[in-house]
Amino acid sequence: MKKLYVLVSVILSTFFVSCSNQSNKESNDMKTTNAVIENIMQRRSIRNYKDSQVPKDILDKIVECGINAPNAINRQAWEVRVINNPESFSLFKEYLVKDNPDTPKEMIEGCFRGAPTLIVIANDTSFKFSQIDCGLLSENIMLSAWSLGIGSVCLGSPVGFINNSQQAKNMLGFSEGYSTVICIGLGYANENPDAKPRDLSKVKFL
Template identity: 40%
Template sequence: MDNAVINNILTRRSIRKYKSKQITDNVLEQILNSGINAPSALNKQPWQIRVIQDKNTLSEINRIFVDWAKGKQLPGSAARAQEDGFSVFHNAPTLLIIAADADNHYSEGDCGMLTQNILLAAHSLDIGTCVIGSIATVVNESETLMKDILSIPDNYKVIFGIAMGYADETPQAKYRDRQNVKFL
């Protein structure tokens, strides 16, 4: 494929194994700038983005998730929350939290566009990512996380996290169902 944009889209994969090396501020800035250049209804930009790189804060977020997950039957990798070394954001050195304006009807869609811009910009710069939906409920339910740690305004709700860092795996592409596309 000789189209760089399409090639970037088709080769992005969710990364669940990261190197500990942190990404540089310059690279992070390019990724975030790409994110906030996403379209949004009426250009309201109804998102809040938090960037967490401090190791203690990352550990605390994971600890709160693991406590919350106790006794729950969770899907995907969160099902292993009680195993040693578990990290809901796959031990990525950078975690983004994306929150949507709960009073804006389009905000979740807008945040999806913001997020995809972030994933693709990161991939183009050789940075791996993984959307972490499983973190949303626990963050929204934790006043400590929402207010003290993340400073999310009252009328916003977290819709997912994004794990980010240098990939330490090269996953295969997962199956995509072309049947969902129909010409009328």
């Protein structure tokens, strides 16, 4: 009888330890892998795109995700322009080339990395948090795009060219007091770049 009691105890405790390990493992898995984390970790800047254009309904969803970013006092101190029409994009590039005569044409055209869609984001320069807000908006755009199978690249280099070009600025039509702060190229990726290394020593827990 005593032997039977010991045997049952051993079986039951093994069962409960195994269940508890399983549940710890599941909760650890929940913490370290899920669709959002995978999306963040797998996103890469894309600098080689297929010719095909991103459908308008997908662009609508991506931009909607953008403007749902956190932003200071919900002032939404941004304005967004999406250039997805190839003729408009060509004209836009023509203006930049014309109004930046000291920069080689190839450099201006190349700065868009071949992305078929360009999103231009402007910030309200009178509001101190507006650049941060635009950065958060940009990240929402790039992550939501990636989750929908669309590649992207954050583009700082066109900003100076745009700000030098009255014709490009007229085309964008941002409100008074707004200035282009960042651009994002979007399209279907034609490359699969490796992750760039990150420096964990920049992070300290106190």
